[in-house]
Amino acid sequence: MSTVAKAYFLNVAAQPLVPRDLVLSDPGPAEVLIKVSACGLCHTDLGYADGSVAPNHPLPLVLGHEITGVVVNAGEHYTHLDNKPVLVPSVIPCLTCEFCCSGRGNACPNQKMPGNDIHGGFATHMLCPAGALIPLDAAPPGFDLCALSVTADAVSTAYQAIKRSNLLAGDVAFVVGSGGVGGFVIQIANALGAHVVACDVDNDRLGFMKTFGAHHTVLVRDRQPKEVRKELHGIAKDLRVASLKFRIFECSGTPSGQTLAFTLLAKGATLVQVGYTPKPIEIRLSNLMAFDATVHGSWGCPPELYPEILQLIYGGKIQITPFIEHAKLSEINQHLDDMAHHRLARRLVLNPDS
Known part of the structure; x- marks a missing residue:
């Protein structure tokens, strides 16, 4: 059964993102469907949006690569992730090539980057490969999981x-x-x-x-x-x-x-x-x-380093909250304009309105 997500598409570079429905099929055996909780706004997104950098995926494309969310439908090989909060790495490696097997998954030639190679997180839902997802269910009680979205890149x-x-x-x-x-x-x-x-x-x-x-x-x-x-x-x-x-x-x-x-x-x-x-x-x-x-x-980060990063965050060695501000995804075009004109004091974490 397919899922209809509300997404913000880059249809034409240097033009506002356009909200419309995105029909997502059921996940394949090695995929999951994620209900997006938050997606960070990065200068890379601005580069794609203003046309100064061309994404790998042809337009139209849903941008956004700093994503946390909850798995709402897992493929048959990843049912253990069902209903779990997860972080989507900004660089999703294949996990099987020579680069990945040598600890250099961040340089994987088969990597998929949300908002560049596949539809990203400026949406209510997204479909993505499951193998490199980082579970967040070990976070301390009351921890702001939405804030962790910036862990995926920044x-x-x-x-x-x-x-x-x-x-x-x-x-x-x-x-x-x-x-x-x-x-x-x-x-x-x-x-x-x-x-x-x-x-x-x-x-x-x-x-x-x-x-x-x-x-x-x-x-x-x-x-x-x-x-x-x-x-x-x-x-x-x-x-x-x-x-x-x-x-x-x-x-x-x-x-x-x-x-x-x-x-x-x-x-x-x-x-x-x-x-x-x-x-x-x-x-x-x-x-x-x-x-x-x-x-x-240095490009991205291999998935095996994320547990170390999360321990530093959970232990208070890395502070995130003072560096971010929550905002509405529905106001994405205003946020991109603010970023372009250097009006943002903190990194924005965008939350879907529904």
């Missing part, structure tokens, strides 16, 4: 980046861009015992992050990268931390942020590129040779 992407860097207690974490994903990188690095130095163009944001793990804050607006480099390396010197233990996280997704992050490299240091921009920058790649430095890309 928090998990931050955690994967930290893992990719091999950050250890006592290292220095230079975080370029302290909003969004960067804010969670700061929290996680602090929870793991690093010295955290936050960089941003927004002084209010830096002040906010002092409460959530930033030990040092550096305003970089209208400053030259080499000037900032001198200050940040000076902080590390005062801490008596060698550059071998520098972990640099570029989270701004801006050309200026990427230029700064690369400028911060030093002997033996590690840079993880987390943010995205389609705009190119000019760098001297030979610096990697000269410094014997390492640069990693």
Whole structure:
């Protein structure tokens, strides 16, 4: 028996999303039907909506990839998930390929991303592969499961980046861009015992992050990268931390942020590129040779890391509530406009009206 969902479709790039019915068939053996509780609004959604980034799925498409909900119909191989609250990873791997079997499921060539490869969570219901779903029934009593939707991307992407860097207690974490994903990188690095130095163009944001793990804050607006480099390396010197233990996280997704992050490299240091921009920058790649430095890309998060992330959240090491605001899915077009014009102070978690 099919289910009729109310969904918000991107029919044409740079045009408002359109509400209409979406008929969903019964789940296959390895699928589940989810009643969406919440879906976070991400800059990636804005990129698809305004046409600056093309999704893999042809339009029309339901966007949204930070999803929590309740399984209301499970395929025959996943009946144990029936009626359970779940988190849908923003990167759903196939779980069988060489990448997945090597612990690199986030780079799975067969991955499905809601709101990019398949219809996403800006809807009352969604149909998705079941193998990588993260059960949330172990959450502490009274925990806001809707808030956990941002774990699917903003928090998990931050955690994967930290893992990719091999950050250890006592290292220095230079975080370029302290909003969004960067804010969670700061929290996680602090929870793991690093010295955290936050960089941003927004002084209010830096002040906010002092409460959530930033030990040092550096305003970089209208400053030259080499000037900032001198200050940040000076902080590390005062801490008596060698550059071998520098972990640099570029989270701004801006050309200026990427230029700064690369400028911060030093002997033996590690840079993880987390943010995205389609705009190119000019760098001297030979610096990697000269410094014997390492640069990693980081995309998504493999499902096996989610239990670790949830334990940090449930234990209060990662705070979500101060960073989000609940809003109505029915006002999605206004929310996208607010995001485009930088009017949002917090990450929005959208709840279906019905």
